[in-house]
Amino acid sequence: MSLAPQAPDGPGGHDGGRRKVRSKTDRQRRRRRALRWSATVLAVVILGTAGAGYLYYEHLNGNIRKGERSNGDDSKAHRTPANAAGQTPLNILLIGSDSRNSDENVKLGGAKYDRGSPPLGDVQMLIHLSADRKSAAMVSIPRDTRVDIPQCKDSASGKVYPATNGIINTSLARGGAGCTLATWENLTGVYIDHWMTIDFAGVVKMADAIGGVEVCVKQNVWDHSTPAQHGGSGLKMTAGRKKVQGVQALQWLRTRHAWGSDVMRARAQHMYLNSMLRTLKSQNVFTDTGRLMDLAEAATKSLQVSEEIGTVKKLYDLGMELKSVPSDRITSVTMPNLQDPQNSEHVVPDKVNADKMWQMLRDDVSFDKNGKESGTKQVASKSKTKAQTPSVAPGRLGVLVQNATGTTTEAPVPNRARAIAEALGQQGYAQATADTSGVAKSADATVVQYPSAELEGDAQAVAKALGIPVSAVKKSTDVSGVTVVVGADWRTGTAFPKQKAPKAGDVPVGSDAINGSDSSQCMPVYKPYQW
Structure with missing residues (x-):
């Protein structure tokens, strides 16, 4: 053992060094303990918040009511082929229901005697998002439009409603929104991906959640009963720009008499929706948790949707796609229409101009000129x-020609099938005959149909002989041989008329187009409703 003196305790001594090391170790331990506690607390907070978020998400999902996408007869509409980037357009049918089947809706819509009656689709608007999601169109059909409504089946009751020719807003009462979607597809040939419906109470809730939407009237307006016209929305406003919400927003959207017609009501609805989209774009609701929750609650309680989009995430994604479209690339239009010859208070499609509108939707041609040229050529190359x-050989092929040139406003052209059959005979198709079965047919577009793959080439050859585009050659189980269905687009002549492809911004006459960025729009008031 060494007898050398030990170094004294202190900073320079061995004990001081140990205490220094121990003190440092204790501080590290305390720090680690604090970090562990902080991490534990943070984990609890995160897990708790996530749990609450999950429960709230499930609550919102539980709010959403869902239904069958389509419950009408087999649709003749086909999806638009993808563009060069593999993208396809998206079509959503928005339906405003006049349902009085709740105390709230009866209070807002009046007419207690209507309670329990099937709802009518008084607002019908197709929202079309282009394949590249850079432009959009909002297309309305006036509620008093007479159209062909296909056979529909109510998925809840099983009741089958036979096909009929009637006012389009009654389609909602014939099996629900799926029947309205089938009616639109039957009329337009546009494939519709989804539908959404909203009732009176839903409009009020959504308008309140948004915080109001700015609208404009040129004169003081009061939409009320008059000696000449019973009813009215109750809308009462002074001239100029006003922000409407709640019940007043509903009154704006329901007003018809004060605007002068159902067609003008569609314009007022377009102005409201354009203004609402501009409002939402200007608000950063995603940094305001309270407002975001209010919007989510209102939207999920207000909407009924087709089942394939019946979750919060899918509705949110749809909303974000629409919100991303610049305002000046959104165009709202109304189907070109004419007075119904059967009833002066109703309208029918203006066939030439309406068909052009449907073609623009089918071909995904933008309704505005504010972007690059539409991808129509890409679509064509894909199709x-x-x-x-x-x-x-042509002389050995049996071809049946059917006259389907009649429309809701025009009778079939007499002897039309015979004229086309004779034109085919001159092209070497000696066995072409006119259908004399007496069964009335109606088709908007001319098609050449064939029943099986081995006759596809023959059908294409017949189409070529008449100048019909090959895109109009369709396989069909409704025919037993090659059949030419002469549609309402070919009422004269024996050579099929050349179809001019529409260009971007070339909206048809009578569509009352409004650009989404146009904030100068102001509704004129029909004289009897000015005060």
């Missing part, structure tokens, strides 16, 4: 049909 070899 090219491969030429097939005919199975027999």
